[in-house]
Amino acid sequence: MAKPKVAFYWCASCGGCEEAVVDLAEDILKVVEAVDIVFWPCALDFKKTDVEAMEDGSIAVTFINGAINSDEQEEMVHLIRKKSGLIVAFGACSHLGGIPGLANLTDKESILRASYLTGPTNVNQEKTIPLAKSPSPDGELHLPELKANALALDQVIDVDYYIPGCSVPKKLILDAVTAILTGNLPPKGSVLAPTRTNCDTCERNKTKPEKLTISKFYRPYEIELDEEKCFLAQGVICMGPVTRGGCDERCIKGNMPCRGCFGPVDNVYDQGAKFISALASLFDAKTDEEVQAIVDTIQDPAGTFYRFSVAKSYLGHKVS
Amino acid sequence: MSSDKSGFEPRIVAFLCNWCSYTGADLAGTARMKYPANVRTIRVMCSGRVDAQFVMKAFAEGADAVLISGCHTPSDCHYQEGNFKALRRYYLLKKMLPQFGIEPERLRLEWISAAEGDKFQEVCTEYTEQIKKLGPSPVKKGVKNG
Numbered sequence: 001m002a003k004p005k006v007a008f009y010w011c012a013s014c015g016g017c018e019e020a021v022v023d024l025a026e027d028i029l030k031v032v033e034a035v036d037i038v039f040w041p042c043a044l045d046f047k048k049t050d051v052e053a054m055e056d057g058s059i060a061v062t063f064i065n066g067a068i069n070s071d072e073q074e075e076m077v078h079l080i081r082k083k084s085g086l087i088v089a090f091g092a093c094s095h096l097g098g099i100p101g102l103a104n105l106t107d108k109e110s111i112l113r114a115s116y117l118t119g120p121t122n123v124n125q126e127k128t129i130p131l132a133k134s135p136s137p138d139g140e141l142h143l144p145e146l147k148a149n150a151l152a153l154d155q156v157i158d159v160d161y162y163i164p165g166c167s168v169p170k171k172l173i174l175d176a177v178t179a180i181l182t183g184n185l186p187p188k189g190s191v192l193a194p195t196r197t198n199c200d201t202c203e204r205n206k207t208k209p210e211k212l213t214i215s216k217f218y219r220p221y222e223i224e225l226d227e228e229k230c231f232l233a234q235g236v237i238c239m240g241p242v243t244r245g246g247c248d249e250r251c252i253k254g255n256m257p258c259r260g261c262f263g264p265v266d267n268v269y270d271q272g273a274k275f276i277s278a279l280a281s282l283f284d285a286k287t288d289e290e291v292q293a294i295v296d297t298i299q300d301p302a303g304t305f306y307r308f309s310v311a312k313s314y315l316g317h318k319v320s
Numbered sequence: 321m322s323s324d325k326s327g328f329e330p331r332i333v334a335f336l337c338n339w340c341s342y343t344g345a346d347l348a349g350t351a352r353m354k355y356p357a358n359v360r361t362i363r364v365m366c367s368g369r370v371d372a373q374f375v376m377k378a379f380a381e382g383a384d385a386v387l388i389s390g391c392h393t394p395s396d397c398h399y400q401e402g403n404f405k406a407l408r409r410y411y412l413l414k415k416m417l418p419q420f421g422i423e424p425e426r427l428r429l430e431w432i433s434a435a436e437g438d439k440f441q442e443v444c445t446e447y448t449e450q451i452k453k454l455g456p457s458p459v460k461k462g463v464k465n466g
Contacts, residue, residue: 276372280408302419314380
């Protein structure tokens with residue numbers, strides 16, 4: 001029997017998800033043994049024309065990481081969708097828009113201005129910013145154009161499964177590959193990770209007081225973090241209550257609160273809004289003034305509560 | 321519905337708690353007090369049941385404003401302290417909404433008791449006028465991001 005064909009592709013991402021695949025270490029050999037990798041631009045030399053030459057639907061599964069924030073990425077994922085049986089959104093950016101999605105809280109012009117013109121370390125005397133089309137002695141040059149907003153993969157193409165995380169933990173990759181190879185898959189659209197929240201398995205849950213109340217918030221650098229106590233009980237914002245578990249609490253074990261990279265649990269759409277509901281309930285305040293004083297200690301609510309999920313929030317981006 | 325400010329009729333989604341504000345609205349109705357048809361009420365068991373997701377979804381689907389109304393603080397809440405949860409979420413939402421480009425005035429919290437049909441009428445009339453002056457929501461309906 002021919003080995004199933006597998007492909008990997010990356011869009012707007014940091015490379016951490018590619019790294020996660022490489023970090024499978026010797027386990028990657030099991031994957032390589034079981035499948036035939038036909039396209040993986042990060043590691044192997046294939047071109048777009050190679051993909052175009054493939055028969056439609058001939059790739060059994062393609063793992064795509066990164067958000068979609070250029071027209072080139074959009075074009076490529078449409079092509080890959082056509083050639084693939086299954087599409088798996090791999091990692092937080094592909095699943096939820098991820099960190100590139102934070103740019104949706106501002107506009108494209110401001111991003112280009114900050115990155116190319118006003119940044120304190122910029123040296124750009126000609127004030128060059130990237131253009132989709134620019135003249136050159138050899139004719140007009142074309143570059144991928146930045147989109148107005150970063151999108152999650154399923155906002156561009158049909159997605160069969162999601163593997164969450166920034167980056168994706170090794171166990172989830174191996175479980176997903178096994179499930180796909182054995183055909184033992186949950187219903188289409190499932191996130192291939194547990195359905196309970198991070199708090200559910202968190203070791204620190206048992207240190208949570210009976211009635212948890214918060215009267216002031218601290219950013220992690222502002223206090224000495226206790227290594228065993230629930231972060232919320234220390235007044236540190238932890239996304240655990242609204243974030244899908246299955247990450248093995250990597251951040252929490254490193255004495256950092258959950259930042260929410262696994263996204264919301266099933267039946268919750270808007271992770272940040274859900275977190276507002278959960279967090280505000282804990283305020284130790286009963287008057288307008290007391291509530292306002294606590295709210296004043298929270299910096300950047302949108303960027304904190306939607307750190308990985310602006311693109312997949314109800315609004316999706318800043319409106320104007 | 322016209323999108324220009326002159327003929328603009330806002331759509332205001334009002335989440336009213338079952339025990340006080342919805343009954344207050346009902347009283348306004350049975351007493352034949354008139355209030356603008358711009359306010360579309362949704363009955364919830366408690367203002368503490370209003371998940372911030374409801375508010376964000378209302379805005380995403382084109383609401384020009386959202387009104388949350390519950391029992392008076394500190395002690396009228398049928399469930400003891402659901403209204404405090406509404407109060408806390410309200411201030412946190414007000415801080416976050418501008419980050420998504422939505423004016424904080426588009427969210428309002430009121431305490432209206434079952435006996436205050438007249439207050440319900442006043443709030444609806446006054447808020448509709450305020451949102452008319454503010455203009456349509458910046459969320460463009462039918463335009464997905466991208």
